[in-house]
Amino acid sequence: MKVKTILITGGSSGIGKKTGQYLASLGHIVIGTTRQFVLKDEQLFEEGTISMVTMDVSNPISVKKAIAIIYHHCKNIDVLINNAGYGIAGALEDTSVSEANNMFLVNLFGVMEVSNQVLPYFRAQGYGQIINIGSVAGYVSLPFQGLYSASKAALLSYSKTLRNELRPYNVTVSVIEPGDIKTNFTANRQYTNRTTNKSPYYIRAKRSIGVMEKDEINGDAPIVIAKEINKQINKKHPAIAITVGFKYKVFKLIFSVVPTRLSEYIVYQIYGK
Ligand SMILES: NC(=O)c1ccc[n+]([C@@H]2O[C@H](COP(=O)([O-])OP(=O)(O)OC[C@H]3O[C@@H](n4cnc5c(N)ncnc54)[C@H](OP(=O)(O)O)[C@@H]3O)[C@@H](O)[C@H]2O)c1
Numbered sequence: 670m671k672v673k674t675i676l677i678t679g680g681s682s683g684i685g686k687k688t689g690q691y692l693a694s695l696g697h698i699v700i701g702t703t704r705q706f707v708l709k710d711e712q713l714f715e716e717g718t719i720s721m722v723t724m725d726v727s728n729p730i731s732v733k734k735a736i737a738i739i740y741h742h743c744k745n746i747d748v749l750i751n752n753a754g755y756g757i758a759g760a761l762e763d764t765s766v767s768e769a770n771n772m773f774l775v776n777l778f779g780v781m782e783v784s785n786q787v788l789p790y791f792r793a794q795g796y797g798q799i800i801n802i803g804s805v806a807g808y809v810s811l812p813f814q815g816l817y818s819a820s821k822a823a824l825l826s827y828s829k830t831l832r833n834e835l836r837p838y839n840v841t842v843s844v845i846e847p848g849d850i851k852t853n854f855t856a857n858r859q860y861t862n863r864t865t866n867k868s869p870y871y872i873r874a875k876r877s878i879g880v881m882e883k884d885e886i887n888g889d890a891p892i893v894i895a896k897e898i899n900k901q902i903n904k905k906h907p908a909i910a911i912t913v914g915f916k917y918k919v920f921k922l923i924f925s926v927v928p929t930r931l932s933e934y935i936v937y938q939i940y941g942k
Pocket of ligand 1: 678679680681682683684685702703704705724725726727752753754755756775779802803804805846847848849850851852853854855857885888
């Protein structure tokens with residue numbers, strides 16, 4: 670196995686933490702990021718563990734600082750995993766543009782910021798791999814999680830374009846699409862400010878998010894995503910978009926063949942009523 674240097678955003682929790690630990694246990698050099706203040710970054714670059722560096726993906730200066738520290742200590746990055754992200758819940762009418770902006774700032778523009786800062790190095794070294802963590806919600810437009818769905822749909826579109834643009838530079842881009850995974854994502858989900866009992870959507874939104882939360886709590890462990898990421902890292906030609914888990918693969922297939930009105934009806938019955 671070739672030892673790779675892997676940067677994973679959002680390495681402090683859930684999918685990012687488990688993926689980092691798994692890849693480090695296989696012998697890779699893994700750097701994770703967190704918005705928390707990491708004391709003495711430079712002392713944390715040890716083999717066999719995840720080294721943590723402070724980075725807020727929504728802040729270009731913070732990204733620049735972290736990338737500089739990583740290149741100073743590691744000299745190169747082979748794989749960038751854009752994993753940092755969060756969910757937002759509430760009807761679209763109950764979502765302010767500023768809440769929507771923040772969702773995109775982290776889940777899409779954060780990915781773009783980190784990628785844009787790493788890509789000059791990838792092009793210079795003549796290779797590189799980007800793995801973006803999307804979601805099944807990127808192709809199933811979820812009621813009461815509309816902005817989250819929109820951010821992951823946009824991430825898929827962005828990733829496909831980036832992949833084509835980077836083709837001559839031997840840099841690949843893939844999107845891993847988890848279904849329900851048991852992580853702190855559920856507890857960290859933010860409700861929009863207008864999602865209160867004064868909202869005409871409140872009861873439906875609460876019910877819908879309740880269904881989603883139950884599925885997440887009973888969801889797969891993050892190791893299933895870690896193993897899929899490792900599979901893609903070892904591939905000569907990584908896939909464009911990979912939905913993880915048999916149930917979700919079937920779901921995606923059904924959604925790609927049934928008429929849109931039918932898929933809309935199914936989503937309404939599960940999450941919209
Ligand atoms: N869990 C699921 O069911 C599920 C399903 C589909 C897709 N996903 C996606 O998987 C990814 C990881 O989520 P998770 O389930 O592992 O959730 P999680 O346990 O809440 O972890 C989220 C991670 O993202 C980081 N993060 C959040 N905002 C950030 C910001 N502005 N800048 C830098 N880091 C930030 C957090 O780090 P700090 O708080 O330490 O900064 C944390 O490490 C997300 O992109 C999510 O959309 C999750």
